[in-house]
Amino acid sequence: xxxxxxxxxxxxxxxxxxxxxxxDEVDLTVCPGHVxxxxxxxxxxxSTLLRxxxxxxxxxxxxxxxxxxxxxxxxxxxRLKELxxxxxxxxxxxxxxxxxxxxxFPHLTVLENVxxxxxxxxxxxxxEARERALELLAQVGLAEKAEAYPGQLSGGQxxxxxxxxxLALRPGVVLFDEPxxxxxxxxxxxxxxxxxxxxGGGTTLVIVTHExxxxxxxxxxxxxxxxxxxxxxxxxxxxLDRPRHPRTxxxxxxxx
Amino acid sequence: xxxxxxERTALPSAPADEHLLTARLVAPRRPGLxxxxxxxxVLAAMLIHTLVTNRxxxxxxxxxxxxxxxxxxGLELTIWLTAAVLVTGYVIGTAVAAARLSKNPVLKSLGFGxxxxxxxxxxxxxxxxxxxxxxxxxxxxxxxxxxxEFASFKTAHLFGGIxxxxxxxxxxxxxxxxxxxxxxxxxxxAGQVEAAQALGLGRGRIFRRIVLPQAMPAIVPxxxxxxxxxLKATSIVSVIAVxxxxxxxxxxxxxxxxxxxxxxxxxxxYVVLTTVLSIGQYFVERHYARGTNRRGDGFARxxxxxxxxxxxxxxxxxxRS
Numbered sequence: 001x002x003x004x005x006x007x008x009x010x011x012x013x014x015x016x017x018x019x020x021x022x023x024d025e026v027d028l029t030v031c032p033g034h035v036x037x038x039x040x041x042x043x044x045x046x047s048t049l050l051r052x053x054x055x056x057x058x059x060x061x062x063x064x065x066x067x068x069x070x071x072x073x074x075x076x077x078x079r080l081k082e083l084x085x086x087x088x089x090x091x092x093x094x095x096x097x098x099x100x101x102x103x104x105f106p107h108l109t110v111l112e113n114v115x116x117x118x119x120x121x122x123x124x125x126x127x128e129a130r131e132r133a134l135e136l137l138a139q140v141g142l143a144e145k146a147e148a149y150p151g152q153l154s155g156g157q158x159x160x161x162x163x164x165x166x167l168a169l170r171p172g173v174v175l176f177d178e179p180x181x182x183x184x185x186x187x188x189x190x191x192x193x194x195x196x197x198x199x200g201g202g203t204t205l206v207i208v209t210h211e212x213x214x215x216x217x218x219x220x221x222x223x224x225x226x227x228x229x230x231x232x233x234x235x236x237x238x239x240l241d242r243p244r245h246p247r248t249x250x251x252x253x254x255x256x
Numbered sequence: 257x258x259x260x261x262x263e264r265t266a267l268p269s270a271p272a273d274e275h276l277l278t279a280r281l282v283a284p285r286r287p288g289l290x291x292x293x294x295x296x297x298v299l300a301a302m303l304i305h306t307l308v309t310n311r312x313x314x315x316x317x318x319x320x321x322x323x324x325x326x327x328x329x330g331l332e333l334t335i336w337l338t339a340a341v342l343v344t345g346y347v348i349g350t351a352v353a354a355a356r357l358s359k360n361p362v363l364k365s366l367g368f369g370x371x372x373x374x375x376x377x378x379x380x381x382x383x384x385x386x387x388x389x390x391x392x393x394x395x396x397x398x399x400x401x402x403x404x405e406f407a408s409f410k411t412a413h414l415f416g417g418i419x420x421x422x423x424x425x426x427x428x429x430x431x432x433x434x435x436x437x438x439x440x441x442x443x444x445x446a447g448q449v450e451a452a453q454a455l456g457l458g459r460g461r462i463f464r465r466i467v468l469p470q471a472m473p474a475i476v477p478x479x480x481x482x483x484x485x486x487l488k489a490t491s492i493v494s495v496i497a498v499x500x501x502x503x504x505x506x507x508x509x510x511x512x513x514x515x516x517x518x519x520x521x522x523x524x525x526y527v528v529l530t531t532v533l534s535i536g537q538y539f540v541e542r543h544y545a546r547g548t549n550r551r552g553d554g555f556a557r558x559x560x561x562x563x564x565x566x567x568x569x570x571x572x573x574x575x576r577s
Contacts, residue, residue: 056450085459093456103451107469107546117455120465149546169456 003089006065007032007173007204015048019178022048023229025062029044030221032067032172037215037236040225041251046208049225050175053206054095055088066095066173069224093121094176096166097118100181102158104150104165109139111146123169136164150217156187160194167198174198192218212255216240224248317517321508322524330504331525332416337500338487340422345429345486346479352434355440367434375430380492382428386420387496421493429486436478440471472544480537484530491522501525 007248008030013239016237030036038046044193051057053064055072063080064071072082083091099181104113114133124132131163140160142153145215150158159179166174176195180188187226198205199218209215215222215236224231224247243249261383289374307313321327350570355367385392390410399405416421445466494503509515 004571022489036520054454056454088451089456089458092454095512097449097451099454101447103445103447105448105451105466105470116465117457120458120461121456165455 002127007034007067010049011054011062011064011067013049013050013052013059013064015045015057015060020089022228023052023059023062026228026230028223028230028233030173030204031208032204033150033200035199035207035218036221036223037209037219038206038223038225039212039215039227039251040231043227044225044250045228046225047177050177050206050208054092054097056097064184066091068245071095073079089121091124093117093169094173096169096171098159098162098166098174098179100178102150102162102182103156104158104162106150108149109146110134110142110148110150110153110161113161114168114212115148118168119164123235129168133164133168133190136167137161139167140164141179141190142169149238154187155183156190159183159191163191163194167203171203173204173206176205176210177212178210178211180227194202212240212252226251259382270508271576272286283530285440291533312516313520314514314517317514318520318524319552321514321521323517324508324521326499326504327501327521327525330501333499334490334501335485335529337418337421337425337493337498339431341425341486341490344422345435346433348426348430352430353437353441356434356438371431371434374427379424379428379489381524382495383421383492385413385416386424389415389420399532400485416494417496417498420496421490421498425486425490425493428489429482433479436475436482437471439478440475441467443474444470448528460551469546473541476537476541476544480545483537484533487529488526488534 006029010026010028010029013023013026013028014021021042024045026049028049029128038049038081040046047058048199052120053066053071056063058072063073069091071091073082075081085214104110105116105177108116111130111133115129115135118129118132119126124147134143134146140163142157142160142164145153145161150161153161157189159182163174163179180194188211192211195205195207196214199205207219217236219236221233222236223243224243225240226247231247232239234245238244240250240252243252245252352367352370355363355372357366358364377385387390393406395410397405397408399407448466448470449462452466457466490500491502494506497503499507502522505518509518
């Protein structure tokens, strides 16, 4: 059974892409309000694990709970039955997701991007959603860009809008899938600053990233993945500075 | 820089640096551009000259029949037949596109089969098939498949020329628009749908609010083509004696033998309609260019860009557009 204490709990998660096993019985527990950073080489299954948490990726085995609620499935006797699309969408609204490629809607203004979901899901009136959106944009330092279109913003600004958009539904958990990997080096800092501002605010953050420096400074817990498994996890001081596993040491020696 | 180095690298005739800093930049001469433009202008002048001076065009007769009552009736039929065919065709076509993009293999295959069949048969043949449906199926019945029937109609009374034209042309538009809509939808990056799903938006809303607006820039130009093509293709109904614009003109010249002027009357009306539709397409395209940098094209700028010879700034811009 899932413990109520965990914000995100993954148990025995396995996933195949054809003959390739991208996730191999992964167990992960994320405490509420914590910042968990997942690191590891390309193809380690980091993004797949993250996407499984909000059911963008279906697991072949295992299960995910967020705040004690099974995601994407329900228990049906001894089996797990996939939920209806409507129920899955309702669950996703509780989980924010920030994509590597931003994926802002190019035909909507910045403000409309942020205000769209609360209105569409019936959680706020148009006026409420706009006010909340302006607040969030101010929080990421982009209030003056509210009427601009995403195509008129830099990559870093677009990703900050995407963060504001992910927060618009007041999710308890926000997932970040390599949020700075598509950015020019000088734009990475502003996005990391926006994420750092969320840490400690009660929102649970799970971040897949290659920014080891950010992990050391902002993470409560660092998870190192390789070949579909979690190799080791712990506080950043342990995993990053005194890794126990040779695979972790090898990876860190290459990226640091 | 030492004199030793500059002696080796500089060309003998190279001017000093100070000259280069103040020199005016001169664009290269393009004699080919001017010669080809001159040839085309002469050809255009010849065309206009012959249109005006050749008495056998009989422009006064053209003017006399332009607002003739039966011509206007034909025009009216052409307009509403085109509109009805386009609306019906696009409703069916969008459904077929959705079927082709669905995960259901039966729907996928049926969608593919429909497009394949309709695109394979010439439009004229389809039209004649529907017109001659009575000889293939003398009676149509409503009932449970392979079971009892509740009502039946004599096909001969059902399918007149106009209905046959409406059905045949609608199916034709459906097949072609299905491919246009499908292509437009495929042009929207998958990340857009994923982002909308991650925000908890439902499937219908994602299609209407996220996918369709972004598919439109790809759908509109091709649809403009299809619409204008169909406007003129409706003239095919003259073979089954539907009195559209062309057939109305033909009925008149069969009596008075003024073939050329009456063909010109019909042609000019088609030109007028096409012009209106082209202008409409421009505004629809501009509407869906929101959020892209293609928006700023005013009509005046569009014209200037297409007439680069009358505008030196446009000459440079013309190479890029």
